[in-house]
Structures are given as structure tokens and as C-alpha cells.
Amino acid sequence: MAAAASVVVAVGAVTGVVSAVTADVDHRNTARPETGETPVQGPLPARPTASRTPSAQTSAPRPASPSPSPPPASPSSRARESRDSPASPSAARPTRQSSGPSRAAPVGDGLYRHPESQVLDWVRANRDDPRHPLIKSRIADRPAAVWFAAYDPGAVTARVRSVTSAAERAGRVPVLVPYAIPGRDCGGASQGGAPDLGSYDRWIGAFAAGLGGGEVIVVLEPDSIALSDCLSAGERRARFASLARAGRTLHAANPRAKVYFDAGHSGWHSAEKQAAALRAAGARSHSDGVFTNVSNFHHTADEAAYARRVLAALGGPPGLGAVIDTSRNGNGPPAGGQWCDPAGRALGRAPTTRTGEAKVDAYLWVKLPGESDGCKGAAGTFTPDYAYQLARGT
Template identity: 30%
Template sequence: MTAVAAPAAADEPGGLAGSALYVDPFSTTLEAAQELDGQARADAQLLGSIPSGSWITKGTPTEAQVAVDRIVDRATALGEMPVIVVYNLPFRDCAQYSAGGAADTAAYLAWVDGVVAGIGGRPASVILEPDGVGIIPHYTTLDGVQEWCQPAELDPATAASDRYAQLNGAVDRLKAGAATSVYLDGTGASWLNVGEVSDRLIKAGVERADGFFLNASNYQFTANSTAFGTWVSSCIEYVTNVAAAPGAFGECGNQYWNGGPATGWQGVAMTQYAEWSADAADPAANTSGVDSRYDLILGGAEPSTHFVIDTSRNGLGPWQYPADTYPTHEDWCNPPDRGLGARPTTETGVPLVDAFLWIKVPGESDGKCYRGTSGPLDPARGIEDPAAGQWFVEQARELIALAAPSIAPLTCHVDLTATRLGKGFGAVLVIRNTGTEAIDPWRLAWTFDGTQRLTRVIGGSFSQQGAEVVVDAPTRHSKLALGRKTLVVVAGTGAASEPWQFRLDGQACTSS
């Protein structure tokens, strides 16, 4: 089935689709790099050079406003799109690995108001509450199954409706800013079936949002997420605009039985361990049956709900864990030997897919994974994993080494020696070209973290706009040959703090 339609919101100025993604020069990845050295530091600086989500997870409404404003302000100055992950629902993650969140609905929506105030009228894209639709306290599925998340602190009679009030309230507040794109949790291709997640998305307000996101912090192949997302969009279209009666989610084809007209109504459950396609030889990876079911029931109507896919760690797909080895495999939790996936982009080549994003920050741990053992070691790795959100040196190295497509190291390096000078600072920068070709003329840039101002540069000319600094090569010594170094001396006023990342001719550098 070919999805071609697009709602007007996806094409509005300032929307995510087609925008240039923002790289935060003060990301948690580059923050982690400051405490590392050697290969681990270079890995973090490489990952920090690529756009990834900026997670807003705690604090007062005012603190959330300030944090968001800083990100959006810097992105707006560059004409780029920030991707902000809003993650503070009450009982988020059902109080598991990423426990936390606001105290109740009123506190949550007040906190979202802070996020909204931080964005203002400027362009921003919001990934709204990973797992927020997938894990709902005291929830009963369309099939009448009561799900596992049943916290005693919440009233079973109101917990689910409270979650929908929280998500709908957040959508309405965020979409009041015309330049804000909002995507709701659509789970993933190996989780909820198509009809179930479509029902939840509609209840959560997806028709007033810009769409949904898939595979957040997970490892499913991009091809599988694309097929699954197209089916979810098709199911939403069918139930809301085509079906003769409301609530016809059971008529939506899904990944757990792929029969349809194209297969003579013969089908099997689809596997997560192979890439899906309409012509796959493996029946468990073949989408043609489900595709043809939607062609049949839609009758020419086109799906129009857009989505984005997290490709941060899915280059090799999911971990096919060894059978009968661990009491609980926890294949989502820091699985070994995974690789980075497709680089973030808003040019996907798929009309319904607004972007491939790195929602999960690659290199940050999923949590302390015990896989059903008493710990403290992760038995799949033989080491103790860092707590959720903390930097995981070994995993970062794996993701880079096994990236698919492969990823090249950074091709420049800056050694910085700084000195405090009265109320100002001085610094010597040694710039080295570690790439494969000469740079002529070279240009070095960085972002200050406060109110620092350059007053003098020896070895180049400079300009500064706000926190953004550019040093251009001198005319007589503009070429930086392969493997060669050049030296720049700078002086200025303000704190003598080291920039977290330098850029040479627009490309990020390692530094020490």
C-alpha cells in the first residue's frame, strides 16, 4: 500500500518535516564528554555532534520554562529545529527504571504550561511522553485484558482516564503555539497491535497533534516501523472516516497475523528479527497481506496521520537473545552488540514519515539491567550497567563500532589551554586537521556558555553574535593541510570556561 496523503499541518512553515535539525552544543552527551578522556571522550564528542532529543524530565514549571527557552532560543538563532522530549507524566514508566514524574494531573499540566511558555511562538518539535500511551496505569485493552501496570497508589477506576486527560491537556496546550509540532507515543512494531495503539492514540488526541512517534528507546528495524506506522495511520483513517460504525479497530490488520487478500487470507505472526517488505520471501516478514487488507477496507481513502521513527540504536535491529539463558531477557534494556541506525533527518523519502530522529540519546543507559537475576551485574554484559540516563561508555563504543550505516570519526581536533586573566581570560587553541583533505580557507566556530566576549584574536580574525563565535583564517595562512596544525590565541572578558565542542568549517571536532 502506498501512502501519499499529508495533512496540512505537516507542510506548514515551521513544521518538523523538511526542517534542519538542531544540534545542542550543551547536550547531555557533550556534558558527559567533559568527564571522559581518550576514546571514550572522542566517542561522546562524535555522538554529540549529531542531532538528538533534548529531554525535559523534571523541575518546577519555571525551571522547565527556563530549560526549554535556552534550547529553543539557540535553535531559533540558527534557524534550526529543536526536538524536545517532554517526559514528566505522573507514574511515568509505571515507576520502573525511569520512575518519576509530576505528582498529579494538575501539577503535570502546570508543568506543561512551563514548557509551552519556554517555546513561546517559536518553532519546536515535541516528542510527548515516551511510553505515555504504551504503559497506562490500570488499563484494560480492547480485548478485555487488564494490563500489568497496576500501582496501588492510583485509583483503578480513574487512573486510565486521568492519563488521557493529561495527554489531551498537553496536546492542547502545546498546539496552542502554532509553530509547535507535537507527536504522541505510538509504541512500536513489536509491542501493541495496530488496532489497540490506534484506539489509544485517538483517545490521547492524535487528531489534534501532528502525529505519533515509534520505536522510542528501542531497536526495531526502520522498515518494520515504517510498515507498522503506515498501518496505524491507515487504521486511524479507517475508523474515523471510512468505517460504517465507530470502534471498528478489530477490522484493522496488524503485525500478529499478516493474512489478507494478497496471500489468500493465509498468514502468520510477523517476526521482529527480519526486515519487513511486501516481497519478502520469509512469510513472517512479508507485509503484502496486511497491505492488501487496508487497500480493501479503505476503498481509495488515504491515511493522513504522520509519524516519526527513532533510529538512534536500530542499525542492526533488535537483540535476538539466547533462549533459556536469563530468567527475564529484557531485550529492550541495554542489549549488547547493537549499532547506531540512520542519521537524523527530515528528508525520509516516505510521505507519511516526517523524520528519522534520535529520540533516545545514544550512549545513555536504559537502566541497571539484571534480566531476572539479583544483580548487581548485567549477566548479558558481565558488568554493572549505569543507572537510567547515565553515560554508558561501553555501549557508546558498541553503537559507533557497529553502526549501520557506518559512521566516520570526527576529522579535526582542538587542544585548548586556558588562563584566567583578571576579569577575563586568555586561551591558546591548537587546531589540527585529521581528515582526508586540506581545508582552505579554514574557519573555526564555537558557542560560549554565558556572557563571554572575545576582545582579541592572534592568528585570525573574529566575529561574535551573541554566544556564537567565528574565527577566520588569516589571508596569508588560510590553508590547513592534511595532518597539519595551526595556532590561534584568543582573549576576552567573562568566565574562562571551555566550549564543549568546536566546529571546523562546519564539522565538529574532538577536543582535549
């Protein structure tokens, strides 16, 4: 089985994922959002790209100032012949009953599209480009995650609040990605983050202070659990304890927040191994479930089945669910474990909270389609040719 890490950040301010897994293949995708200021919305790129600080006045999913995006995922395990079918328009799943704090599930398809991202910058500046209509309609107009990959304790509260308050005014649910865990990407291309776990705990507290009181989805630290084999046993225990505190802090700040912990993807660890790590990180008590496939390419059906196995192995509570990154998995994983802007990939199912799948709370675009893993363009930067290929599925 090809192992693969899920995300990576571009060197600089933001993201990345390191592979430090037992396998012959590099499990990670290298392109997380780079961060110069504050990462702004966008599905995870193969690598992170620096994002601008979200404008406090923004309130609707309309284009605004430019901003970079998120990170990518890793290679896949095995290919499937059939393509994923369009997302089912079935009604949103009922609110889960959990033994943890009372938290409401996101309603309908009202996910938030932040008006600042690299693709929106390109769309606004290239209205006469023949690729414009397809990139705009199939990528730029979709809601995507907003990454926060810079360790900026003095500014992160305001940056988070600018996104959550705008989303709340618009009556929509934002997807936020805190990405500042110490030792991020195991020191690889997306290395960075807080200087130590004490600093990280304080940073997460400041991040949580900006959540407000509306519904929000938090994809907590991609690769922080699946990509922890590079740490010593003691370092891993300390990181997992910090993630548990982060989940508790986020829920305490906003009881309506839904916090998902890292489950890697179906081509990486076994469900039993991943569930054991999640259990050690407090996912049973301090999360609303797990996320998979960030910046990767595995088929949605494979990820849903894998997520259900992980949740079953985790052992409860029964209300836990999963969210899946479907931003680039329309044609499934590439052959040979390729992960860097592989050819022949396609956009996956549109972001939605109405999946029609048991235990699957949402399909999200965590990685921003078109942001390069570092082969078709500089890591973490928007590459229109790549975006156009994904939009066409070629």
C-alpha cells in the same frame, strides 16, 4: 509477539518506562534520563539521566556545559535479516494538510543539537582517548532530543525557552521531550512526574510558555499511552484527557509546534489497539501524528510500516505523520527480548527530516546512544565503552 514498553527513566529525577503489558517479556527499556535539574538534549537513553538546566546563552550546536540525557525503549518482536540502509537523501516531505490548526513542517535537516549533554562532556574531557574520534563524529556531533523529566513548575518555562531560543537563533529545529506525566513508568524504575493531573496540566502550560514562535518538535510523554494498561479504566480516561489538553495547549502556545503522541513500537501492541488508545487520547484532533521506537531497537522499516498501520487505523486527518527513534536500531532488535544494553546493537539512521518514506516525518535520536540502560553502567549515565560499541556496530 514480544511486547515491550518503550522507555524508562533512571530512578531519581527522570525517566523510565514500565512494563505492564500482557506478555511474558518486559516491554520496556529502563533508562530514561535522570533528572537532577533539567534534562538536556540527548537521544533517549535506555533510561533517563539527569540533565542540567540548558544554558540560556547557548545558541549553536556547540559543546557547552555537561548535561544528561534521555530514556530507552523496550525489547523487540522479531528480528530481520537485512540491515537498515542509509537514510535516503530525498527531499523533505511536503507540508501536510490537516484539518487541525495550520502548522508548518520542519524544513530540511536543520535539527538542533543542544550543546549540553553527557556525551559532549565526555568528548571535551577525553580528547586523547582512542575512542574519542568515533564517539565524537558518530554520536556527539549528531542532533538529539532534549528531555524535560523533572517536575519543576517554577523553572520549566525558562529551561524550555533557553533551548528553543538558542535553536531559533541558530536557524534549527529542536526536539523536546516532556516527561512528567503522573504515574510515570507505572511506578517502575522511572517512576516520578507531577503529583496529579491538575498539577501536570499546569506544568505543561508552563512548558508550553517556553516554546517561543519557531519550529519545534515535541515528543509528548513516551510510554504514556502504550504503557497505560497498569491504570484503572478511570485513571486511563483521565490521563488520556490530560494528554489531549496537553496537545491543545502546546499548539495554542506555538502554532508551528509539531506534537507527536505515543504509539509504542512494532513489537508491542497491535496497530488497531494502539490506534484506539490514541483516538481516546485526542490524537486525531490535538496531535501532528505519532512517535515510535523510543529507546528501542526495532528496524526502521518495521517501525515505518507499523506507524502507517497505526495512522490508518486512527482514521485521520490525512495530514498526520510519524517520527521514529533510530538512535540504536542499526542492527535491529536483539534476540530473546533483551533490552538492557544488549550486545551487538548499532547506531541507526542519522537524525533527519528527509526520510523519503510516506507518512514518516523524521528519524530522530530521542534516546542518547551510549547512555546505559543499567547493565553496562549506572542507568542513565553515559558509558563510553557502550557508546563505542554502538558506534562500531559490535
